[in-house]
Amino acid sequence: xxxxxxxxxxxxxxxxxxxxxxxxxxxxxxxxxxxxxxxxxxxxxxxxxxxxxxxxxxxxxxxxxxxxxxxxxxxxxxxxxxxxxxxxxxxxxxxxxxxxxxxxxxxxxxxxxxxxxxxxxxxxxxxxxxxxxxxxxxxxxxxxxxxxxxxxxxxxxxxxxxxxxxxxxxxxxxxxxxxxxxxxxxxxxxxxxxxxxxxxxxxxxxxxxxxxxxxxxxxxxxxxxxxxxxxxxxxxxxxxxxxxxxxxxxxxxxxxxxxxxxxxxxxxxxxxxxxxxxxxxxxxxxxxxxxxxxxxxxxxx
Amino acid sequence: xxxxxxxxxxxxxxxxxxxxxxxxxxxxxxxxxxxxxxxxxxxxxxxxxxxxxxxxxxxxxxxxxxxxxxxxxxxxxxxxxxxxxxxxxxxxxxxxxxxxxxxxxxxxxxxxxxxxxxxxxxxxxxxxxxxxxxxxxxxxxxxxxxxxxxxxxxxxxxxxxxxxxxxxxxxxxxxxxxxxxxxxxxxxxxxxxxxxxxxxxxxxxxxxxxxxxxxxxxxxxxxxxxxxxxxxxxxxxxxxxxxxxxxxxxxxxxxxxxxxxxxxxxxxxxxxxxxxxxxxxxxxxxxxxxxxxxxxxxxxxxxxxxxxxxxxxxxxxxxxxxxxxxxxxxxxxxxxxxxxxxxxxxxxxxxxxxxxxxxxxxxxxxxxxxxxxxx
Numbered sequence: 001x002x003x004x005x006x007x008x009x010x011x012x013x014x015x016x017x018x019x020x021x022x023x024x025x026x027x028x029x030x031x032x033x034x035x036x037x038x039x040x041x042x043x044x045x046x047x048x049x050x051x052x053x054x055x056x057x058x059x060x061x062x063x064x065x066x067x068x069x070x071x072x073x074x075x076x077x078x079x080x081x082x083x084x085x086x087x088x089x090x091x092x093x094x095x096x097x098x099x100x101x102x103x104x105x106x107x108x109x110x111x112x113x114x115x116x117x118x119x120x121x122x123x124x125x126x127x128x129x130x131x132x133x134x135x136x137x138x139x140x141x142x143x144x145x146x147x148x149x150x151x152x153x154x155x156x157x158x159x160x161x162x163x164x165x166x167x168x169x170x171x172x173x174x175x176x177x178x179x180x181x182x183x184x185x186x187x188x189x190x191x192x193x194x195x196x197x198x199x200x201x202x203x204x205x206x207x208x209x210x211x212x213x214x215x216x217x218x219x220x221x222x223x224x225x226x227x228x229x230x231x232x233x234x235x236x237x238x239x240x241x242x243x244x245x246x247x248x249x250x251x252x253x254x255x256x257x258x259x260x261x262x263x264x265x266x267x268x269x270x271x272x273x274x275x276x277x278x279x280x281x282x283x284x285x286x287x288x289x290x291x292x293x294x295x296x297x298x299x300x301x
Numbered sequence: 302x303x304x305x306x307x308x309x310x311x312x313x314x315x316x317x318x319x320x321x322x323x324x325x326x327x328x329x330x331x332x333x334x335x336x337x338x339x340x341x342x343x344x345x346x347x348x349x350x351x352x353x354x355x356x357x358x359x360x361x362x363x364x365x366x367x368x369x370x371x372x373x374x375x376x377x378x379x380x381x382x383x384x385x386x387x388x389x390x391x392x393x394x395x396x397x398x399x400x401x402x403x404x405x406x407x408x409x410x411x412x413x414x415x416x417x418x419x420x421x422x423x424x425x426x427x428x429x430x431x432x433x434x435x436x437x438x439x440x441x442x443x444x445x446x447x448x449x450x451x452x453x454x455x456x457x458x459x460x461x462x463x464x465x466x467x468x469x470x471x472x473x474x475x476x477x478x479x480x481x482x483x484x485x486x487x488x489x490x491x492x493x494x495x496x497x498x499x500x501x502x503x504x505x506x507x508x509x510x511x512x513x514x515x516x517x518x519x520x521x522x523x524x525x526x527x528x529x530x531x532x533x534x535x536x537x538x539x540x541x542x543x544x545x546x547x548x549x550x551x552x553x554x555x556x557x558x559x560x561x562x563x564x565x566x567x568x569x570x571x572x573x574x575x576x577x578x579x580x581x582x583x584x585x586x587x588x589x590x591x592x593x594x595x596x597x598x599x600x601x602x603x604x605x606x607x608x609x610x611x612x613x614x615x616x617x618x619x620x621x622x623x624x625x626x627x628x629x630x631x632x633x634x635x636x637x638x639x640x641x642x643x644x645x646x647x648x649x650x651x652x653x654x655x656x657x658x659x660x661x662x663x664x665x666x667x668x669x670x671x672x673x674x675x676x
Contacts, residue, residue: 209671216667221660229651233451238640243534246520247578254479254516257586265487265506271499 093127317554
């Protein structure tokens with residue numbers, strides 16, 4: 001009996017030992033596979049298309065940083081969740097920074113925070129950051145990597161106009177939400193290869209749009225009407241006093257023309273902004289203190 | 302020759318020049334003769350009768366014993382306008398004639414006569430361009446001129462009335478000469494290149510000058526005040542190559558005027574036209590530079606000849622809705638000169654038809670442009 005018990009105990013011990021060994025092997029294999037995929041991901045991740053959305057693993061770092069305490073924890077969580085959706089879908093980072101300038105220019109503050117915080121996705125560290133400084137009422141958008149091309153100067157200006165509206169009413173979370181929505185629209189447009197959508201015009205823009213339409217309509221419509229009806233049709237009704245040109249009365253064989261003498265009277269140079277026709281829009285860039293190329297723009301609210 | 306009413310060599314009835322055939326045509330016996338043959342026949346007839354031909358009208362003074370009438374011998378019945386009175390020997394009616402008329406119709410018997418005495422007392426034309434289109438041709442030319450005139454009142458074609466139609470030979474002075482001198486011009490060339498985000502545009506302005514000379518032939522200036530200057534210039538051009546030696550028989554059937562503007566008085570106008578055309582010719586010859594504009598010209602005209610031509614013009618009056626519209630029609634080419642009536646309703650309708658769609662198109666463009674600018 002005892003022998004049987006000992007034998008069963010030995011078998012059980014052996015089974016436990018085997019089970020532990022199998023687990024260790026599996027764990028080791030899992031770690032090895034994880035490491036292998038991590039390395040491969042690091043190598044081949046760089047070949048991802050610039051604007052192609054891929055389910056990038058977003059680092060767990062906070063994307064909404066509130067250094068001045070203007071956001072509630074609910075707003076912060078909600079904004080973070082919104083950003084998570086965008087970054088996962090488009091593979092470019094979105095960061096919201098509520099902070100003071102700490103004696104820096106808005107551009108330096110935003111660029112440095114982005115560079116030093118290790119933000120940006122993909123090999124080019126692509127992403128966009130909005131700095132909101134509630135105390136000095138500054139805003140600045142900093143772009144990096146592939147996001148520089150996505151957010152042209154005009155796009156940044158459009159987004160700025162959109163976010164200024166809630167920010168000027170101290171709606172800090174609202175400004176953040178508008179920013180994330182706008183970045184999503186531009187990411188989508190870039191992915192579709194479509195024209196970058198304009199921002200919703202405000203009353204000022206609307207006034208100029210309609211004023212332009214009215215003036216151009218009256219001047220253009222009136223001009224064409226005057227040219228066709230009055231200059232063409234009406235002028236045809238009266239053909240008095242039109243002495244024909246008598247150039248044909250000159251005898252060409254008798255015509256003698258000396259060489260043209262010419263003298264330069266003046267040289268004038270004019271410089272006008274040039275837009276490459278192949279580009280619809282362009283992004284101006286600068287280099288941050290950390291030596292990283294950024295695009296961006298900003299203003300007051 | 303004295304004042305003559307041209308007779309048909311076949312039946313001795315009045316005979317007139319027929320534009321469509323270029324011959325003298327008798328409306329009575331339907332015979333047609335070359336102009337030279339009719340002139341020769343009538344010259345012989347004149348010699349045989351020892352004076353005026355057949356029923357040729359005479360000046361009023363001739364009736365009271367004054368020998369062969371001339372413009373100077375005629376009775377001046379209106380000192381202010383210089384109108385003179387003649388008697389038609391065909392029907393005995395009194396014809397009141399402008400002193401510049403050298404061919405006219407009797408308003409009563411419709412016979413025409415040519416006042417040779419007046420022609421000889423002023424100047425015999427160097428050449429004449431005979432009528433190439435008759436009355437029907439003129440009306441067809443007028444109809445053709447109304448085509449494509451969208452503002453013409455709808456009923457104009459049916460309700461218009463040809464109130465008057467006179468085929469008239471009008472005197473023109475033709476100038477020959479040479480223009481020479483220097484034309485100064487300005488021209489500009491534009492180059493551009495890209496430097497970074499800027500386009501650099503270089504505009505170079507040049508002062509140019511060119512010495513040139515050229516001979517001109519047959520620049521016309523109207524020699525009568527009977528056709529107002531705006532119509533006189535508009536009725537050109539005439540093809541001088543179709544002119545022929547003057548023969549008074551061409552005038553038969555048409556009104557004709559001798560000049561009342563002396564050739565010396567037309568020199569300035571002819572020179573002006575010659576210089577303008579010469580300057581344009583020189584400007585057009587400069588191909589090495591772009592945007593050439595004339596800034597000045599120092600030109601002289603050396604005249605080599607001025608000659609006197611009678612040119613064919615139909616003077617017509619179209620009556621429509623109680624208003625008379627005078628037109629001149631080139632008797633050689635059918636070019637119609639005048640002012641056509643305009644339908645106000647059509648004018649408004651066309652203005653609206655063009656304004657509304659183009660206002661919308663330009664409005665949309667303006668809206669888009671402003672959207673880009675304010676974006």
